[in-house]
Amino acid sequence: MTVPTTVGTAPELRQPDLLAGLDGPEDLRKLPADGLPELAEQIRALLIDKVSAVGGHLGPNLGVVELTLALHRVFRSPHDTLLFDTGHQCYVHKMLTGRQHDFDGLRQAGGLSGYPSRAESVHDVIENSHASTVLSYADGIAKARALSGEGDRAVVAVIGDGALTGGLALEALNNLGAAPGRPVVVVLNDNGRSYAPTAGALATHLAALRGGAAAGNLFEQLGLAYLGPVDGHDTAALELILRQARSLERPVVVHVVTDKGHGYLPALADRAEKMHAVGVLDPLTGLPRSAAAQPTWTDVFAEHVTELGAHYSDLVTITAAMPGPTGLSRFADRFPDRFFDVGIAEQHAVASAAGLATAGARALVAVYSTFLNRAYDQVLMDVALHRLPVTFVLDRAGVTGPDGPSHHGMWDIPLLASVPGMRVAVPRDPAGLRTLLAEAVDEQEHPTAVRFPKAVAGSDIAALHQLGPVDVLFRSTVHEVLIVAVGPLADECVKAGRYLADTGIGATVVDPRWVLPVPAELVTLARQHRLVVTVEDNIRNGGVGAAVARALADAGVHVPVTTMGLPARFLEHGPRADLLAAAGLTAKGIVHTVLCARADRPHPRT
Incomplete structure (x- = not known):
């Protein structure tokens, strides 16, 4: 197979002989320096071959091949500690630490994680897949090394220029610079981007340093030594x-200048994201292998938020370095003056949105569900305390699939349930997303959140009728079991309701639409049934089910509530459908739970 490469002299995807013979970093250090260009070519070929087959983070890893080779030749992992931020740039590290033969299972159930994994190797010290944390880890590890008399063990933190825009990274730099005796090597992998081009004044400063400016060096001003810039694709210079x-x-900061997607023409031609994260694609062309994809939830949001931008001249959108993945690129193209990318700084994004709302704008923050965790204090104390109508759009809510435990959006509802005045909507279909998003943006009294998964949006599910804000999706003549469907699980709930009705068990299936606070109409419906079963793709602890049970108790409605959801533990990576099925969140699982509850047997998923 021929791949469109821009480096080296051999364009064919060969058997990786040098790479196959490396059992660990010690073998790499024995390799003559003149063999490194060939090894780098083989690594890139393997990356393109394996990632194009299963999807994953291609561009970032193509950009750090020579850098990772140099790191493992100069430092002796695991005696020396190598830390990667963000962890998705660790594929080459995995190959050089004995896992190169396992890449067929990359991000597949039971296979290699797409991030560092302590369970996989002693060379993976932290499971770092949320950006901007690595410098704080390095600071703490270096302190512990000094206290234990292990100062000979180097601590190296690799951080991208995008991740350096995060407030936590700057807090760590502030502390590292004040401790001149703490030997931490900060490797700044400067490729000018995260998903999108790096935003803010830091990007301007790094550009000046790349251009040779010496005066006013931020890192030296903070008390760190500074070396570089150095060509990140020159292994000898890096060593x-x-x-x-x-x-x-x-x-010390080592400023390394790399090219995201280096060595692969389709990645270099991708001006938007340099193939940051890809699905299954043709390695020759870089184009997706699948037929035209069905619209995802993100696609539906992207279209409708742009329509709302045309309707509301005061609608302003904010993202934390992810305009494309969160669906705001189209809005940004049409309304550039009302779109702000603040870098990897979720706390600032939310507090800035609070400022926008204070000044009268309709502020909308689009963020992955898992990254909202980082800004909980701002949601609570800067938005909710001031009763500001900021809209939060939470992409990748629930089970995300191959990105694994750090990216499953399982925690947002319990967090938001504790925020006074917060209204949370969970659409079941594309029509619902459009309606609920419009209602959220129009809300002027409370903060709101709209959550949806990383999945195909599917077809609309019509309601039989409405009871206030609650949609009734299925109702048999006998009212015995009330199934409360939360968002995208509505289809499975309707299937379960129909099956139960066919077997003589009366069932009603409803979609509250606005799940928090619990609608009074849902309490009214519960009075008419003997059992309530809630179904959500979110942890059961503190979720919608818990809120429903509390609302019934407060109203004196003594109907038992059985909650179905995800277990309160970190779920591994795997197909979304399989993970939902394992949690019983299918029609079959719902029916089984109802039958167990009716028989007054212990619930099997406590």
Whole structure:
């Protein structure tokens, strides 16, 4: 197979002989320097071959091949500690630490994680897949090394320029610079991007440093030594500067300039994201292998938020370095003056939205569900305390699939349930997303959140009738079991309701639409049934089911409530459908739960 490469002299995807013979970093250090260009070619070929077959983070890893080779030749992992932020740039690290033969299972159930994994290797020290944390880890590990007399063990933190825009990273730099005796090597992988081009004044400063400016160096002003910039695709130069950094025995920033997607023409031609994250694609062309994809929830949101932008001249949208993945690129193209990318800074995004709302704008923050965790304090104390009508759009809510435990959006509802005044909507279909998003943006008295999964949006599910804000999706003549469907699980709930009705068990299936606070009409419906079963793709602890049970108790409605949801533990990576099925969140699982509850047997998923 021929791949469109821009580096080296051999365009064919060969058997990776050099790479196959590496059992670990010690073998890499024995390899003659003149063999490194060939090894780098083989690594890139394997990356393109394996990632194009299963999907994953291609561009970031193509950009750090030579850098990772140099790191493992200069430092002795695991004696020395290598930390990667963000962890999706660890594929080459995995190959060099003995896992190169396992890439057929990358991000597949039971296979390699797409991020560092402590269960996989002693060389993976932290499972770091949320950006901007690595410098704080490095600071703490270096402190512990000093206290235990292990100061000879180097601590190296690899961080991208995008991740450096996060407030936590800047807090760590502030502390590292104040401790001249703490020998932490900060490798700044500067490719000018995260998903999108790096935003803010830091990007301007790094560009000046790349251009040779010496005065006013931020890192030196903070008390760190500074080396570079150095070509991140020159292994010899990298080894030289890394050895120099190690010898300084103080906090030092090594400024490495890399090219995201380096060596692969389709990645270099992708101006939007440099193939940051890809699905299954043709390695020759870089184009998706599948036929035209059905619209996803993100696609539906992207279209409708742009329509709302035309309707509301005061609608302003904010993202934390993810305009494309969160669906705001189209809005940004049409209304550039009302779109703000604040970098990887979720806390600032939310507090800035609070400022926008204070000044009268309709502020909308689009963020992955899992990343909202980082800004909980701002949601609570900067938005809710001031009763500001900020809209939060939570993409990747529930089970996300191959990205694994750090990216499953399982925690948002319990967090938001504790926020006074917060209204949370969960659409079941594309029509519902459009309606609920419009209602959220129109809300002027309370903060709102609209959540949806990483999945195909599917077809609309019509309601039989409405009881206030509650949609009734199925109702048999006998009212015995009330199934409360939360968002995208509505289809499975309707299937379960029909099956139960066919077997003589009266069932009603409803979609509250606005799940928090619990609608009074839902309490009224519960009075008419003997059992309530709630079904949500969110942890059961503190979720919608818990809120429904509390609302019934407060109203003196003594109807038992059985809650179905995800277990309160970190779920591994795997297909979304399989993970939902494992949690019983299918029609079959719902029926089984109803039958167990009716028979007064212990619930099987406590």
